[in-house]
Each structure stands twice: as C-alpha cells, then as structure tokens.
Amino acid sequence: MLSVERLDLYYGDAQALDQVSLEVPAGEIVAIVGANGAGKSSLIRSIAGIERPRAGRIVFKGHDITGLASHRVCDLGIGQVAEGRQVFPTLTVEENLQMGALLPRARSRARPTLERVYAMFPRLLERRGQDAGTLSGGEQQMLAIGRCLMGQPDLVMFDEPSLGLAPAIVKEVLHTIRRLNADGMTVLLVEQNVAVSLKLSRHAYVLENGRVVMSGSGEALLHDDRVRQAYLGL
Ligand SMILES: Nc1ncnc2c1ncn2[C@@H]1O[C@H](COP(=O)(O)OP(=O)(O)O)[C@@H](O)[C@H]1O
Ligand SMILES: [Mg+2]
Structure with a gap:
C-alpha cells in the first residue's frame, strides 16, 4: 500500500533521514521503533507531506506522493494521529x-x-x-x-500514541489499534515503547540516527540480542 524508497530529509544542514526505505503492505501493522531523536516523527511527517524530502520517493496506492501538499496526501487516504x-x-x-x-x-x-x-x-x-x-x-x-x-x-499513521498516558489507558489505545487493524485498517505505528510495538506488529523497522539499522518480523526483533540490549534493557 505504501512504499518509501531511499528517503533523505534535512533540516538546514542537519540530516534527519538517511536513505530510509520501508514497505507497508495493505492490512498490516508495521512498526517503526527507535530512541528519542532517531527520526521517527520526521519520517511520518515526510509521508504526510508536512516535511519535504531532499531525495527519495514515496508511493501510496500506486501514486507518487513525494512532495505533495499535506491536504492532498490526506485526501488520497493517509490519516495521521500526530504526537x-x-x-x-x-x-x-x-x-x-x-x-x-x-x-x-x-x-x-x-x-x-x-x-x-x-x-x-x-x-x-x-x-x-x-x-x-x-x-x-x-x-x-x-x-x-x-x-x-x-x-x-486507508492507512493510519500513529505517532507515539501511548506517550504520557497511564498504563490502563495505554492498553486501551493499543486495543483500539488492534481492533481497527482487525477491521481491515492498515497501520504504521511509531512508538518509543518498543516491546509493545514489536508485539503488535507483523513487521518492524529499527531507526537509529535517521537510518534503518535493522528490520524483521516483530517476533524476530523481540528476540534479537541487539534489540533486547539497546531497547528493552535486557
Ligand atoms: N523542525 C525541526 N527543525 C530542526 N530539526 C528538527 C526538527 N524536527 C526534528 N528535528 C531534529 O531531527 C532529528 C529527528 O527528530 P524526530 O524526527 O523528531 O525524532 P523522533 O520522532 O524519533 O524522536 C532530531 O535530531 C531532531 O532534533
Ligand atoms: Mg517523535
């Protein structure tokens, strides 16, 4: 449904995204995890047409939406629940x-x-x-x-939906995302809460300093030693 190809984004001279590529197949939950400042919101905002990438391509349902104004991206069916x-x-x-x-x-x-x-x-x-x-x-x-x-x-991008909420409410929000997905919604989920998003997602990407450094099934990443040490404190 959504494909991001080798995206570069800069704020002035500072590079926020470096050759980021990812795929979001229809009907799935795809997660992007990474520490504060890794570039997760920058990626979401680039897809949403809020930031203008310097290089790369964003294709949604067969349309090249790179550089399109955000209201046009919305009207093609990409929704965003901002941070x-x-x-x-x-x-x-x-x-x-x-x-x-x-x-x-x-x-x-x-x-x-x-x-x-x-x-x-x-x-x-x-x-x-x-x-x-x-x-x-x-x-x-x-x-x-x-x-x-x-x-x-047709696709909803969630940026840190659980941030600052009490644990019981976090559960409710995650349950809502799962239910939306079960009803057919495609989801791109960005979370600092790595354990939770890996459990929820079919496929996940790890972003560090604006680059995708690892990707795989949520299940595989949950059991990856580097992920466990860097993000799960295990
Ligand atoms: N509007 C902006 N202007 C300049 N730098 C920004 C802006 N937004 C984010 N950045 C910088 O880009 C990098 C990635 O930020 P961000 O995408 O917000 O990361 P995350 O959402 O993963 O915490 C950080 O170094 C941040 O300081
Ligand atoms: Mg963010």
Missing part, C-alpha cells in the same frame, strides 16, 4: 470530529462515519457537547483517533 493528542480544545467533541470529515473524500459519508466512531468510542458520544480541552488525556487520544477516522483513511 501529543492534537485536538482543538475550545471546540466540542463533535465539532472536533466534524473537522476530520472536511476532506472531499469524506464529506458525503460524514454522518454514518460519525455513528461508527461513536459506536467505537461510547465515551465520546457521552461527551459530544463538551469542550475537547476538558477531556482526560486518554479521552483526547480517543478523540484524535476518532477525528482521523472521520477522514476515511
């Missing part, structure tokens, strides 16, 4: 969700999609008229996911 639960705090829960359906691809089906999102997150339905800024961290993460789904994506 830090970005919701509009002074808009209500329902207004936040409706913002997600402004894409041309999603507008006509906004009503049934809203019902699906409420069925998936009953707490959002209970709080539909409440300002998003008054929600708990976990509820805001659910809202961010719900808003992304309102855009009818």
Whole structure:
C-alpha cells in the first residue's frame, strides 16, 4: 500500500533521514521503533507531506506522493494521529470530529462515519457537547483517533500514541489499534515503547540516527540480542 524508497530529509544542514526505505503492505501493522531523536516523527511527517524530502520517493496506492501538499496526501487516504493528542480544545467533541470529515473524500459519508466512531468510542458520544480541552488525556487520544477516522483513511499513521498516558489507558489505545487493524485498517505505528510495538506488529523497522539499522518480523526483533540490549534493557 505504501512504499518509501531511499528517503533523505534535512533540516538546514542537519540530516534527519538517511536513505530510509520501508514497505507497508495493505492490512498490516508495521512498526517503526527507535530512541528519542532517531527520526521517527520526521519520517511520518515526510509521508504526510508536512516535511519535504531532499531525495527519495514515496508511493501510496500506486501514486507518487513525494512532495505533495499535506491536504492532498490526506485526501488520497493517509490519516495521521500526530504526537501529543492534537485536538482543538475550545471546540466540542463533535465539532472536533466534524473537522476530520472536511476532506472531499469524506464529506458525503460524514454522518454514518460519525455513528461508527461513536459506536467505537461510547465515551465520546457521552461527551459530544463538551469542550475537547476538558477531556482526560486518554479521552483526547480517543478523540484524535476518532477525528482521523472521520477522514476515511486507508492507512493510519500513529505517532507515539501511548506517550504520557497511564498504563490502563495505554492498553486501551493499543486495543483500539488492534481492533481497527482487525477491521481491515492498515497501520504504521511509531512508538518509543518498543516491546509493545514489536508485539503488535507483523513487521518492524529499527531507526537509529535517521537510518534503518535493522528490520524483521516483530517476533524476530523481540528476540534479537541487539534489540533486547539497546531497547528493552535486557
Ligand atoms: N523542525 C525541526 N527543525 C530542526 N530539526 C528538527 C526538527 N524536527 C526534528 N528535528 C531534529 O531531527 C532529528 C529527528 O527528530 P524526530 O524526527 O523528531 O525524532 P523522533 O520522532 O524519533 O524522536 C532530531 O535530531 C531532531 O532534533
Ligand atoms: Mg517523535
């Protein structure tokens, strides 16, 4: 579904991504793991059309989307749940969700999609008229996911969805991702929580200093000595 080929990204003179290649097959969960500063968000933001790579190619469902404006990338079906639960705090829960359906691809089906999102997150339905800024961290993460789904994506990229959430809420978020995937959603998951993302993913890539240094099945990487020492503290 998504293929990233030899991507280079720079911020000024500083190289953030160095010849990064990866594949996300339809229907799978693919994980990118790596320490803080490894380039995970830069990669997601490049795919989303927010950063402009200096070299390389990004192909989504057969379209070359390299350098495309982010609203056009969204409208082709790539949704993003950005780092830090970005919701509009002074808009209500329902207004936040409706913002997600402004894409041309999603507008006509906004009503049934809203019902699906409420069925998936009953707490959002209970709080539909409440300002998003008054929600708990976990509820805001659910809202961010719900808003992304309102855009009818074929692929959802999650950037650190568990960061800063209590363990019980982390479980809930991961359960949500697994359920979305079971319903057919393709997922690209970025997490510092390496153990969790390797367990969740069919295939994973390890990013260090902007380069892919290892890749394999989540299961294989979980048992790899270098991964265990560097990322799992074992
Ligand atoms: N907007 C930016 N301008 C300059 N440097 C940046 C910017 N965003 C990220 N970086 C740098 O790029 C590198 C990768 O950052 P990032 O992609 O955020 O890593 P991660 O998400 O894995 O923590 C880091 O060295 C970071 O300081
Ligand atoms: Mg990041």
